[in-house]
Amino acid sequence: MEGERHLPIEFSNHMHDSLTHLQEKIGELKHTMNEKDCCILNDFEEVNKLFKSIHHSTATFYLQLYLEPYTKDLEILTACAQSLSEKRHGALIAIKRNNELETLVHSGIPLHAKLSPSLLEAIFYPGNPLHDGGVLIEGDSIISAGNIFPSSVHYKGKEKLGTRHRAAIGLSEISDALVIVVSEETGRISFALGGVLYPIQPGGITS
Template identity: 50%
Template sequence: MTPESTACDFSPMKKLIKEDIQQIVSKLEHLMITIDNEEDCLLGDFEKIKKNFLGIESNAATFYLNCYLSPFIERYMDLSLTIQSLSDRRHGALIAVERQDPIDSLLQPGISIGAPITHSLLESIFYPGSPLHDGAVLIRANQIVSAKNILPLTASQGNDRITGTRHRAAVGLSEISDAIVLVVSEETGKASFANKGQLYPVITP
């Protein structure tokens, strides 16, 4: 049994997801009833249902991210605050969190840091113009191991969430290791994480 499988009780989240899905099902059933009414434009309803689906996914992804990381990082709140702040300011970021698979050999090494995780240090690393802001921060246990690391890029095509080099790097590392890679887009401020070659949205607190 892996650490992540014992870290969280999934039952409450699954109960909430079921309730949210049931609400969407009810809305779809209502659409089925009203679709023959030629006077109704359904485009607004479709958009609302789409947003509801994305909201369910984002809530679930944020919950799972906490479960995936909490067995490996005690200072998860500092990491969460960092992602929130960087997202709000639209400061691009890339943070690789090592779990069970050693990932040193998968990176082009950057600059050694060797400091405890704090949100103020992480934010300063990714401040625009900082000499360390390009590339990825590597986190192991409760340490910021290094910054300015270069991650392998994915060759995956056709994923509309992969919008730039940071996203390609996040997905690339997650394809060949069990690392969780957090990414913040400087264009949109949206935060996401890569796991097993997939990108998922994150709700910032």
């Protein structure tokens, strides 16, 4: 994956410290299991929260790394994805990087509107005629909505994927676009890049 070979020292050190702390917490949990005859669910919860925090900071770093040169509205995109996730509103958002995308997607409605959280959330509101399609973003503009993205033909993962996730992977297989996808079943957020799906939140793949 692009950018992984030359991680900034500050980020690398932060991740090392965070993972060391997690390892220590897991060690404490193992000690608790061996030494105490009590419920350890709260200890598991503490480890789980720490893991999720590390996962979130890592996902945020990579999203910024891959999108910062192409859009100034990363915070809008991440905040909107989180809001859609909490509401269990499915979403499919492609951010143009270097490759042209308009010839790779089909049947979209041109918008050419300023990117905003309210507009994105309105597009993906259940019942909106455009909510099942994908949004195409370039810079700080929503170019079109209701697009049909090509479905993946190369995915060989063990987990079953739904239409949105296959479309996210499919477009990233034939372009350098980064595609954010929100599951309407669980609210899980992922992004596809280079034909690979990466979780932004820990959890299982859903349709």
